[in-house]
């Protein structure tokens with residue numbers, strides 16, 4: 001039995017850091033294990049300009065505790081009105097590495113998101129030209145579509161046409177949750193990749209209803225049935241460079257999660273690489289973890305791989321019931337329970 005693994009230091013290709021006091025509370029959890037992270041732009045107001053992305057970059061750098069090394073990779077929030085010139089400015093800034101597409105109304109802080117991809121044609125053409133990746137929250141928002149089918153329907157209605165219209169555009173299908181998405185990405189061109197969260201590898205939709213309603217297991221896209229979880233594990237452990245690590249760690253105050261209309265998002269940054277190690281071990285594929293966590297992401301983004309390492313021990317530890325978060329608290333995934341691997 002493997003009791004110790006050493007990996008090239010991983011990166012997180014999909015992360016929510018929030019801002020202000022919340023940012024200060026969560027940033028060390030990510031920086032202790034990841035060298036870099038793609039930072040989501042769904043703040044209030046959203047990060048829609050290169051100038052705002054640069055200012056956010058500086059706030060993250062300032063919030064980093066002394067002695068920690070971490071590089072935030074910024075993203076721009078795409079709207080119906082994003083001009084091509086803003087894409088060029090983002091590229092020029094040197095800190096923006098991707099543009100994020102939220103279909104309007106699909107998820108947390110997506111009110112200013114895109115209502116129709118037609119409206120974004122100029123920005124998308126510029127991204128294709130600049131080699132700037134488009135990161136997609138791939139769910140339709142049509143209330144007639146069952147919430148468990150929204151990702152699958154997005155592929156047919158929006159992703160396929162997009163890839164056809166912009167064949168050179170680099171696309172990351174973010175936080176995929178279905179067998180449909182895993183198979184679509186695996187069969188797609190090299191410029192199409194996907195991120196997979198630890199929670200979608202470890203849990204199926206039963207986890208939302210174990211003995212009662214479990215608001216801390218609610219995220220978007222929502223957890224799916226077991227066949228989908230199994231397909232995601234297969235994709236993540238396949239050794240295909242089209243699938244890489246993106247935690248989608250999404251902190252919300254406890255009071256906003258444990259509410260009559262609770263927010264979507266799970267907090268996993270406190271134990272991210274350890275949770276992935278559990279999922280890969282369970283699949284008998286610990287040897288595939290380094291490629292997924294540390295190589296395929298930078299390769300896709302044309303960034304260099306990290307040169308330092310992290311070590312994990314097979315040593316179970318207790319996750320705290322809650323973590324301070326600004327003037328509230330956070331309930332992390334596995335709160336009050338154990339995680340099987342521990343970062344040294």
Ligand SMILES: NC(=O)N[C@@H](CC(=O)O)C(=O)O
Nearest residue numbers: 016107108219220250264265
């Ligand atoms: N994943 C989530 O459930 N929530 C994310 C938004 C997102 O990534 O869709 C958040 O910002 O809270």
Ligand SMILES: [Zn+2]
Nearest residue numbers: 107137220221
């Ligand atoms: Zn999302």
Ligand SMILES: [Zn+2]
Nearest residue numbers: 016040248250
């Ligand atoms: Zn997210």
